Amino acid sequence: MLNIVLFGPPGAGKGTQAAKLIDKYNLVHLSTGDIFRANIKGETELGKLAKSYIDKGELVPDEVTIRMLESEVNKTPQAKGYIFDGFPRTTPQAKALDEFLNSKGTTISVMLALDVEEKELIRRLLGRGKDSGRADDQDENIIANRIKVYHDQTAIVADYYAEQGKYQEIKGVGGIEAVFDHLCEAIEQHS
Ligand code: AMP
Numbered sequence: 001m002l003n004i005v006l007f008g009p010p011g012a013g014k015g016t017q018a019a020k021l022i023d024k025y026n027l028v029h030l031s032t033g034d035i036f037r038a039n040i041k042g043e044t045e046l047g048k049l050a051k052s053y054i055d056k057g058e059l060v061p062d063e064v065t066i067r068m069l070e071s072e073v074n075k076t077p078q079a080k081g082y083i084f085d086g087f088p089r090t091t092p093q094a095k096a097l098d099e100f101l102n103s104k105g106t107t108i109s110v111m112l113a114l115d116v117e118e119k120e121l122i123r124r125l126l127g128r129g130k131d132s133g134r135a136d137d138q139d140e141n142i143i144a145n146r147i148k149v150y151h152d153q154t155a156i157v158a159d160y161y162a163e164q165g166k167y168q169e170i171k172g173v174g175g176i177e178a179v180f181d182h183l184c185e186a187i188e189q190h191s
Contacts, residue, residue: 001106002027002081002191005088007158008114009150010143011121011128012172013179017114018085020180025187028076031085032065035072037134054136057145059089059153066096073100081109089154094161110190111161112183114172118147166190 039047088094129137
């Protein structure tokens with residue numbers, strides 16, 4: 001199986017690149033942000049809970065997020081592999097994912113981390129907010145908090161994969177196709 005963690009701060013281009021990668025490698029795309037937003041739209045209990053965190057730019061608690069992610073993986077037993085987009089965002093999430101995948105006889109192949117400087121992230125998020133209607137992309141204070149949360153709680157997850165020799169940084173600027181080519185090169189080295 002090819003299991004990829006697509007990593008990087010909000011606005012780094014994870015969703016855009018994941019959409020291209022699943023086509024090329026025939027993988028299942030699991031974006032925890034997308035799953036939360038679908039639950040918010042469907043007005044589920046999980047959606048109501050997630051909304052209270054997402055609206056502030058805070059992380060949804062690990063326990064809830066991990067349970068949700070595992071149940072999504074279990075829905076696609078025939079998958080050739082996964083792109084985890086926006087997950088794991090904390091070290092406990094990364095550990096839980098490892099244990100879960102190990103119990104299925106598989107593992108993370110590589111973490112690909114998109115590197116984009118902060119000014120560019122803010123520019124992209126505000127641009128996306130105009131089209132997507134995502135409230136958390138329209139408010140500069142929420143964006144600032146999401147980037148802070150990334151630095152405080154999420155960036156460290158890179159170390160977890162680096163210790164396993166699975167971390168690879170990719171320049172996240174220079175055009176969608178150029179970034180995609182770099183991601184594919186890295187995948188080919190790790191698969
Ligand atoms: P995203 O679409 O990845 O930018 O995620 C949008 C929001 O969903 C984040 O700001 C968090 O509030 C929440 N979220 C998404 N993924 C996670 C995760 N792995 N852990 C906790 N919260 C998450």
